[in-house]
Amino acid sequence: MTTEGDRHVPGGGRPPTSVPPEPLRVRSRLRDSCLIVEAEGELTILTSGLLRDHVLADLRGMSGSPCVVMDVGGVDFIDSSGLNALIVLWKAAHRAQGELVLARPERRFRTVIERSGLDRHLISYPTLDEAVTALSGDGGRRAGE
Structure with a gap:
């Protein structure tokens, strides 16, 4: 155990290795x-603000009824x-x-969406083409209506 004065230094004075x-x-x-x-990587407390801010900025720049396809095939977690x-x-x-x-949600991603109950609101398509066709084919009306 390494100490500085009378207090314990976690990790024996070594820098954290996370x-x-x-x-x-x-x-x-x-x-x-x-x-x-297109999102690739981990969507966590440390990174979700980046996605949120990026898409909100894009939405502010769009006119009319926006149709947004989130390609999450590259989201690992x-x-x-x-x-x-x-x-x-x-x-x-x-x-x-x-x-x-x-x-393009992977199986683990779909499982999280389903267990949270969000699959009732966040409609998923197996391919990017199917998602774009579903939204652009109806003039931007809500999927499933």
């Missing part, structure tokens, strides 16, 4: 009047903060009379 989280990479583009948002970011973005799209759907 593995940093996988950074989240977010890119967006327009396709068939839909905003395609999602925690409750990541779920909250998706809820915030879904609500923002709906407030603007638009829609937000998910594309």
Whole structure:
């Protein structure tokens, strides 16, 4: 045990050795009047603000009823903060009379969405093409209506 004066120094005075989280990479583009948002990495308390802020800024720059496809095929992990970011973005799209759907969710991602009950609101499509077709084909009306 290493001490400084009378107090214990955790880790024996060595610097902490934690593995940093996988950074989240977010890119967006327009396709068939839909905003395609590609997310890759971990969607956690440390990274969810990046996704939320990026998409909200894109939504502010769009006119009309936004259709947003979140391509989450590259998301390795999602925690409750990541779920909250998706809820915030879904609500923002709906407030603007638009829609937000998910594309390419991996099995673990789908399981988290289903167990949280969000699958009733966050509609998922197995491919990006299917998601874009579903939204752009109906003029941006809400999926499932």
